[in-house]
Amino acid sequence: MFKRGDYMKYTNNELISMYKTMVLGRIYDDVLWEENQKGRLYSMFHFSTGQEAIGTAAAHALRENEPFMPSHRCRPLHLHRLDIYKYLAEQVGIKDGYNMGISGDPHLTLLDKGFIPNPGVLGQGCPIATGFAFALKYMKTGKAMVQLMGDGTYNQGAVYEAMNWAVVQKLPIVYVVENNAFAMTTTQDVYVGTEALSDRAKGLGMDSITVNGNDILAMREIMDIALDRARISSTPTMIEAVTYRRQGHFAGDTADYRDKSFHEQMLLKHPDPILNYEKVLIQRNILTQDEMDIIKVETRKMITGACDMVYEKMQNPANKPSIQDIIKPEFTYASPMEGLI
Numbered sequence: 001m002f003k004r005g006d007y008m009k010y011t012n013n014e015l016i017s018m019y020k021t022m023v024l025g026r027i028y029d030d031v032l033w034e035e036n037q038k039g040r041l042y043s044m045f046h047f048s049t050g051q052e053a054i055g056t057a058a059a060h061a062l063r064e065n066e067p068f069m070p071s072h073r074c075r076p077l078h079l080h081r082l083d084i085y086k087y088l089a090e091q092v093g094i095k096d097g098y099n100m101g102i103s104g105d106p107h108l109t110l111l112d113k114g115f116i117p118n119p120g121v122l123g124q125g126c127p128i129a130t131g132f133a134f135a136l137k138y139m140k141t142g143k144a145m146v147q148l149m150g151d152g153t154y155n156q157g158a159v160y161e162a163m164n165w166a167v168v169q170k171l172p173i174v175y176v177v178e179n180n181a182f183a184m185t186t187t188q189d190v191y192v193g194t195e196a197l198s199d200r201a202k203g204l205g206m207d208s209i210t211v212n213g214n215d216i217l218a219m220r221e222i223m224d225i226a227l228d229r230a231r232i233s234s235t236p237t238m239i240e241a242v243t244y245r246r247q248g249h250f251a252g253d254t255a256d257y258r259d260k261s262f263h264e265q266m267l268l269k270h271p272d273p274i275l276n277y278e279k280v281l282i283q284r285n286i287l288t289q290d291e292m293d294i295i296k297v298e299t300r301k302m303i304t305g306a307c308d309m310v311y312e313k314m315q316n317p318a319n320k321p322s323i324q325d326i327i328k329p330e331f332t333y334a335s336p337m338e339g340l341i
Contacts, residue, residue, distance in 0.1 A: 002211040004218040012286050018060055018216055019281060019292070022052040022274050023299055025076035028084070031303045036251050040311050043091050043104060045251040048075040050214070053273040054178050054241045056080070057219035058146055061227050067114045067136075068146040069129040071153070071178060072106040073245075081113050085306040092310060094319045101321050122149075123156025126175075130162040133173035137234050144230035145173040146223075152183025155191055160204070163238065167206045172230035174223070175201070175238045178213065180245035181266060185257045201238035213241030214273040217280070244270035 010018075029049050035041040048055060051073055059080035062068060070077045078087060082098070090097025091105050098110055109117045116132055118125045129147035136143045153159065154177045166173050179197055181188060194200060201208035207229075211222050219241060226237040244266045248255040255263075281287040313319045 002209050002218060002222050004215065004221045010220070014060070015281065015286055018056055018220065019274075019277060019287065020295060020299070021056045021059055021076045021080050022216065022277065023292075023295055024079050024303075025052040025055060026274055027296060027299045028079060028303050029075055031300065031307060032088075033251065035307050035311075041088075041092055041307060041314075043093065043251075044106075045091070046072040046106070046249070047247050047251070048073040050246040050270070050272060051178060051180060051243045052076050053216040053219045053277075054148070054176065054213050054243065056216055057223045058148060058176060061220060061223035062114070062146060063143070065114070066143045066145070067111075067116050067132050069116050069118050069125050069132075069148065071148040071150055073150065073178060073180070074148055077148070078105060078108070081115075082110075084303060085309055088306050088310050089313065092314060093321065094310065094313050095321055095325075096310075096313060096319070100325060102326055122153040123158045125149075126153075126156075126159040126162040127165075130166050130171060130173060133166065133171040133236075134169060136172055137169070142231055143172065144227045145171075146176065146227070147173065148176045148178060150183065151177055151179045151181075151188065151192070151197060152186070154197060154200075155183065160200075163201060163206060163236070164204050166236040167204050170234045171236055172234045173236050174226040174230055175236070176223075177238065177240050178243060179240050180213075180243050182245050182249070182258075184249045185253075196240060198238060198240040206236055206238050208238035208240065210240040210242060213243035214270050214276065216273055216277050242270070243273075 025048055029047045032041065032045055033047065036045060055070070055074035055076035058068065059077045086096060086098050087105065090099055090101055090103065090108060093101040093104070095101055098108060103109060107118050107120065108115050117128060126147060129145055133145040136145055163175060177197055183191065196210050198208040198210045209222065212218050222239055226239060229235045229237060246267070278292055282289065
């Protein structure tokens with residue numbers, strides 16, 4: 001298990017910025033859940049509650065012009081680079097969204113903001129992300145690529161083929177596996193034979209490490225280390241971020257398949273990453289409890305405002321993409337594009 005070093009190498013402003021990103025991800029999901037339960041907003045929502053440290057670390061370790069492929073539980077990484085209203089509009093399927101409400105958040109494609117295409121079949125995005133890393137190296141950009149995936153996705157064959165290629169070609173990519181103990185409804189004892197998922201990457205000859213995915217400072221430090229290795233020596237790394245999925249697979253999943261005692265044990269084993277970080281910030285006199293409370297209030301106000309705007313737009317069918325919008329040739333067929341790398 002990776003042990004973090006002197007995290008105080010980060011400035012107070014950076015430590016506060018990471019806190020704000022984590023809080024943004026948490027409150028966004030909280031409000032989304034509330035709106036969904038009221039019947040106002042609906043979509044295939046996948047929540048990252050309790051896993052915010054992983055997406056936040058990636059968001060802050062990546063450089064502004066570096067590409068990445070997020071998982072469907074990387075809310076902080078999504079929100080760190082995007083406008084909340086346009087992102088929410090994309091999630092619920094209205095034209096004001098970044099992809100006209102066609103892609104939703106799991107398949108969001110925004111090349112100018114670093115989001116590369118993520119296909120509908122989990123695991124098949126890994127060859128695409130690895131191909132982007134190949135292009136980064138081939139064009140001598142000095143940039144690195146990050147792909148995030150869940151432990152279920154990590155079990156797909158295409159992932160190993162791509163990771164093997166990254167080792168052979170020495171590609172500048174960091175694979176981050178969010179090990180949250182569940183692949184949809186399936187527990188790991190059914191499909192995993194190793195104690196640590198990072199051990200698999202070692203079999204390919206890839207440097208890999210396991211880290212506490214609920215420790216934002218450990219996550220940020222290992223991301224910085226792995227990305228620097230990728231940029232400087234074009235070396236791939238696999239990071240297993242151990243965490244826990246606190247809710248069902250998606251908004252409508254009540255997780256009845258989950259044993260209650262197991263759930264309680266896992267909550268104790270993987271405590272809330274935001275509460276943990278708040279203790280550090282208070283101990284180091286970086287933020288007070290009152291200041292953190294103000295951040296939360298302002299964040300919730302901003303998100304609820306966006307929700308109200310989106311809900312109003314949803315009432316008019318003309319604001320939703322039509323069949324003609326969806327089957328436009330530019331949305332259906334790939335075409336050469338310059339300036340992506």
